[in-house]
């Protein structure tokens with residue numbers, strides 16, 4: 587009995603000291619990186635919300651589940667979290683098809699749950715990086731429905747292009763561009779008698795990266811989460827953001843042998859990735875984060891991922 591009691595006290599003391607140290611570190615600087623910011627000196631821990639922790643027993647992880655495990659992250663020494671998408675989504679691409687950029691999907695909880703999680707992270711010195719996907723929305727997003735209906739100013743929010751017609755008078759997509767997931771990157775919609783571009787699933791229409799209203803609408807999304815108090819963003823699929831504006835120009839064949847027809851690697855992607863406009867828009871978002879850094883006194887971080 588006495589042995590158990592002593593063991594218990596020692597355990598509490600260890601957790602208390604370790605936890606205290608780690609919280610202190612989170613608020614200050616590392617020993618190793620005294621002049622470094624948190625993103626330069628700490629591990630960025632990715633949380634994939636579906637599988638992380640389920641708080642209500644419906645079989646899908648959720649935000650309250652994450653909140654319940656924050657002390658575990660502190661114990662691991664985690665000072666920053668990259669949260670995979672928790673926005674409203676039909677989940678055709680597991681949350682990377684967003685139907686509302688400024689709300690939480692009910693499967694993960696509510697904005698209130700999110701806010702509570704964020705406050706609990708701040709209490710523990712854990713920084714929060716949101717995963718944002720500006721290249722496309724879900725085809726269930728209100729912007730796309732209004733664009734499909736030709737309603738201004740949404741009509742030009744996505745890449746709508748008139749068909750080409752071959753020698754037999756058959757309707758054809760504007761160009762040979764391929765989806766990352768395979769097959770044509772163009773899908774025809776009778777409603778507009780036009781093709782729309784999707785570099786990923788047909789349920790993920792690409793936004794028009796040259797449209798000022800659209801760029802502003804996405805900037806408002808960044809601002810919404812900055813106002814909520816997040817510490818930064820991991821920006822998904824950014825190299826696909828803008829395409830060359832001549833949508834009828836074919837991409838060159840890569841010549842890689844033995845690939846199935848429609849495989850993305852069959853083409854070079856110099857017309858559909860890494861356009862100057864993408865970098866110009868990214869620079870604007872960086873300035874927006876700089877302004878938030880100044881306003882909040884807390885540095886804001888942005889990370890772009892480069893997949894080949």
Ligand SMILES: [Ca+2]
Nearest residue numbers: 640642646648
């Ligand atoms: Ca759940």
Ligand SMILES: [Ca+2]
Nearest residue numbers: 792826827828
């Ligand atoms: Ca794009």
